[in-house]
Amino acid sequence: MRAYELIKETFCRKIYILIIHLSWLSLYGGFWWLFLPMGNEFGQFIFIWGGFFLALALSAGIFGDDISSGRICVLVTKPFWPGELYIYRLLGLSLQAAVHFILAWCVIFILHTFIRQGSMNGLVLWLFASWLLFNTCAALSTSLSVVVGRAYNALLLLIVIITGFVVVGTMMAYLKQHSETEALLVSYFRFVCPPFEMLYKFAGGEYGKYSLTVGRFSLAKSVACVVHSLILTVVYSIVGIVLLSRRQFSSRRD
Amino acid sequence: MRKMIDNDNKQTAVIECKQLTKVYKGLLTGRSKAVCALKNISLSVSKGQIIGLIGPNGAGKSTFLNLMAGLIFPTEGCLTVCGSPARSVEARCGLGYMPEHPSFLGRYSARAVLRYHGALLGLSRKTISLQADKSIEQLQMEEFIDRPCSDFSQGMKQRLALAIALMNDPQVLLLDEPSNGLDPVGIIRLRDVLKKLRDSGTAIVISSHRLGELEKLTSDYIFLYRGEVVSLGDRIVTGQAGRLRVELVSNGNDIAEKLLSPSKILGVSDTELEIAVNDPEEVPDIVSNLAKGGARITGVLLQRENIEDIFLRLYNERN
Numbered sequence: 001m002r003a004y005e006l007i008k009e010t011f012c013r014k015i016y017i018l019i020i021h022l023s024w025l026s027l028y029g030g031f032w033w034l035f036l037p038m039g040n041e042f043g044q045f046i047f048i049w050g051g052f053f054l055a056l057a058l059s060a061g062i063f064g065d066d067i068s069s070g071r072i073c074v075l076v077t078k079p080f081w082p083g084e085l086y087i088y089r090l091l092g093l094s095l096q097a098a099v100h101f102i103l104a105w106c107v108i109f110i111l112h113t114f115i116r117q118g119s120m121n122g123l124v125l126w127l128f129a130s131w132l133l134f135n136t137c138a139a140l141s142t143s144l145s146v147v148v149g150r151a152y153n154a155l156l157l158l159i160v161i162i163t164g165f166v167v168v169g170t171m172m173a174y175l176k177q178h179s180e181t182e183a184l185l186v187s188y189f190r191f192v193c194p195p196f197e198m199l200y201k202f203a204g205g206e207y208g209k210y211s212l213t214v215g216r217f218s219l220a221k222s223v224a225c226v227v228h229s230l231i232l233t234v235v236y237s238i239v240g241i242v243l244l245s246r247r248q249f250s251s252r253r254d
Numbered sequence: 255m256r257k258m259i260d261n262d263n264k265q266t267a268v269i270e271c272k273q274l275t276k277v278y279k280g281l282l283t284g285r286s287k288a289v290c291a292l293k294n295i296s297l298s299v300s301k302g303q304i305i306g307l308i309g310p311n312g313a314g315k316s317t318f319l320n321l322m323a324g325l326i327f328p329t330e331g332c333l334t335v336c337g338s339p340a341r342s343v344e345a346r347c348g349l350g351y352m353p354e355h356p357s358f359l360g361r362y363s364a365r366a367v368l369r370y371h372g373a374l375l376g377l378s379r380k381t382i383s384l385q386a387d388k389s390i391e392q393l394q395m396e397e398f399i400d401r402p403c404s405d406f407s408q409g410m411k412q413r414l415a416l417a418i419a420l421m422n423d424p425q426v427l428l429l430d431e432p433s434n435g436l437d438p439v440g441i442i443r444l445r446d447v448l449k450k451l452r453d454s455g456t457a458i459v460i461s462s463h464r465l466g467e468l469e470k471l472t473s474d475y476i477f478l479y480r481g482e483v484v485s486l487g488d489r490i491v492t493g494q495a496g497r498l499r500v501e502l503v504s505n506g507n508d509i510a511e512k513l514l515s516p517s518k519i520l521g522v523s524d525t526e527l528e529i530a531v532n533d534p535e536e537v538p539d540i541v542s543n544l545a546k547g548g549a550r551i552t553g554v555l556l557q558r559e560n561i562e563d564i565f566l567r568l569y570n571e572r573n
Contacts, residue, residue, distance in 0.1 A: 001373040009370070013359055069357035074418065077323050078374040079346040248326040251316065251353040251430065 002080065003088050010062065010092030020057045021100055024049060029107050036118040042108070043126025043203055050101060051133030051199070056158055058093055059141040061151035063244070068149045073251045083241040090135075090142055090237060097134040101127040122203070129203035132229040136194050139233045143240030146247060164193070195229045202226070268348070268426050268457045269299040269322060274331035276317050276481075291317040293481045294331070299457045301425070304448065306468040307461040308565060309478035315461045316354075316430065318478065322459065323351045323428050336425050350424030354431045354461075356415030360404030364395060364414050367403060371418045382421075389417035392447055394440070408435025416444065420451075427451065427458045433467050445471060465561045475561060477568050484568050496558035498537060500527040503550040513547040531556065 011017055031037070031045055063086075066072040076082055105127055112120055137157070145153035168189060175182040190198055202225035276292040292314045299305055307315050320326045321333055324341030338344035358367050365386060372382030390399055393413040398406065406414070412435055419427060427448075433441050448458055448471055462468050468475070477484040502509065502525050510522045514529060521528035529540060537556055545551060559567070 001379070002376060005370050005373040009359070012361055015361060070353055070355055071357045071359075073320075073323070073325055073353050074351060074356070074371070074415075075374065076325065077346055077349055077351040078371070079343050079349075079422075080374065080376070081343065249320075251320060251325065251355070 006088035007092035051130035055134045055137035056154040060154035063145040129199040139236035146243045266301040267298040271333040277329040304458045304472035306475040313478040314481040348425035350419035350427045352419040358403040498529040499555040501553035
């Protein structure tokens with residue numbers, strides 16, 4: 001009952017959540033209809049919109065709204081471990097995303113059936129990679145929401161990630177002559193930050209060039225990518241759970 | 255005044271705090287320096303008691319309530335609720351908390367909110383349904399039970415928040431300004447519900463500025479002033495102290511000077527004396543002494559000090 005209500009709440013808490021899902025699905029359909037993309041192009045589009053922007057939109061204020069309104073004060077006086085609140089809410093987001101990506105596949109399948117152009121090759125893998133990226137970004141955003149009021153968690157994460165990409169891109173260009181430092185930085189960003197590059201290459205099949213392959217994909221590296229992104233999701237979640245358990249709350253509203 | 259930590263009550267104490275101190279540190283809170291919100295508070299609350307938590311703004315009432323609810327950590331000292339440390343799952347099992355400004359998911363109806371909180375409490379569907387029906391009847395929620403919370407008035411929110419706090423039949427009920435926004439009928443209903451809970455053994459702590467309302471519920475108060483319980487270790491009990499007005503034919507000033515100690519005299523004129531009384535049992539002796547001393551008394555009226563008088567007296571003494 002508790003799990004069900006907390007999972008349901010992630011979908012029912014705001015009317016805009018349904019609007020976001022519908023808008024995103026329309027966006028996928030519109031992109032397909034207008035550009036008739038081939039497999040990877042559409043996959044990349046869905047990877048960014050579904051894996052990253054959707055995670056930010058759905059997790060905006062997931063705890064921050066409760067903290068700002070003072071609602072959290074009643075929730076944390078209930079007799080259960082606060083980690084449950086976090087876990088079931090993140091699970092709620094993850095389930096929403098899973099259903100969202102299944103619906104996205106259905107939309108594209110219907111359009112593909114009618115238009116009979118474009119390619120759906122590799123789409124399932126892109127959707128799976130998008131779901132993994134979604135989970136990681138949602139965990140990061142949810143953890144941030146425990147300490148940042150209202151819906152600023154999503155905005156803050158968006159700014160930090162965009163700034164991060166610009167700064168890292170500039171640094172990499174500068175560090176071309178210092179290959180050791182570049183390698184160190186690349187591995188740091190790859191293993192600690194949200195796995196954009198890793199999952200992008202995983203879905204695109206680029207890792208298949210380097211080791212044993214299943215079709216065009218590297219089985220070992222693909223499994224490693226999936227496991228690594230799941231570990232990151234867990235690590236970001238643990239940080240959020242610890243913050244939620246240690247945080248003090250005020251019944252005063254913003 | 256009555257001794258606060260009553261040994262007889264220790265057996266049934268559901269809230270106990272010892273040397274409780276709370277300091278808000280300046281870091282990350284926007285404050286320029288640390289603020290001591292509560293200082294060395296030691297007290298206990300027993301089953302079946304209603305305690306009024308009173309004091310001026312900034313006295314530490316909300317901090318104390320938040321500590322009992324487990325929303326914040328004490329800096330020093332210990333606090334147990336229902337025999338377990340505050341904020342532990344065991345303590346929260348027997349706790350009901352109603353915040354000053356309740357807030358709900360706007361899209362949920364009152365019934366859905368009750369179902370949601372019942373599920374968080376781990377209650378079965380059947381129990382949730384029974385508790386919801388009980389609350390609907392007790393708190394007059396029939397008219398808005400299926401309306402979305404975004405349409406609610408302050409009074410409706412208060413009633414729903416109280417219903418949520420009562421869902422697990424708590425041993426300890428913490429209420430922050432519970433009568434905010436309630437209409438007179440709602441206030442009477444609230445009073446009846448709280449009295450029934452008290453009779454069934456629930457300890458209730460109410461933080462409120464509505465002293466008149468509190469007085470109808472309880473005669474036990476904790477007066478907080480700048481983070482300290484005034485007269486540490488003692489509880490204020492109304493209905494004891496008061497002022498005695500004695501009407502005389504004449505010579506009020508001479509009689510007061512001759513027969514009364516200056517500390518007892520609250521007011522004096524030629525035809526009227528106002529005398530401080532600590533206990534109503536003192537009245538016959540005072541009147542008898544005045545008569546023996548030659549006062550020609552035409553009327554006597556004992557005005558007992560209510561909580562508002564006590565509040566003002568304590569407040570003025572400290573300013």
